[in-house]
Amino acid sequence: MRLSEDKVRRIAERLHDELAQENLLIYRELAGSKAGVGRAARVKAIFDFIVEDLRREDELDAEVEKVLTTYSREIKGTERDILFRKHKEEIARKKGYIL
Helix, strand or coil: CCCCHHHHHHHHHHHHHHHHHCCCCCCCCCCCCCCCHHHHHHHHHHHHHHHHHHHHHHHHHHHHHHHHHCCCCCCCHHHHHHHHHHHHHHHHHHHCCCC
């Protein structure tokens, strides 16, 4: 994963707070629950989603690296970037991921 868990957690918290501030996050606090418990659960859900997405991204990158190693010659620079992106989009499409 390219980001530390701490950074992902901060992103999740900020995303939650920005969405709530703009009234784009609709939720109900459970009656009798402690203040902040609902927020923590929502932030955790956002955190889990981001971590899963980053895990899939890492898997895609590893799969593309495998494909690029099968080429008969060494690929460098811009050509490698173009082929990497092309193969990544193709593999993601086959797996049903949205890029």
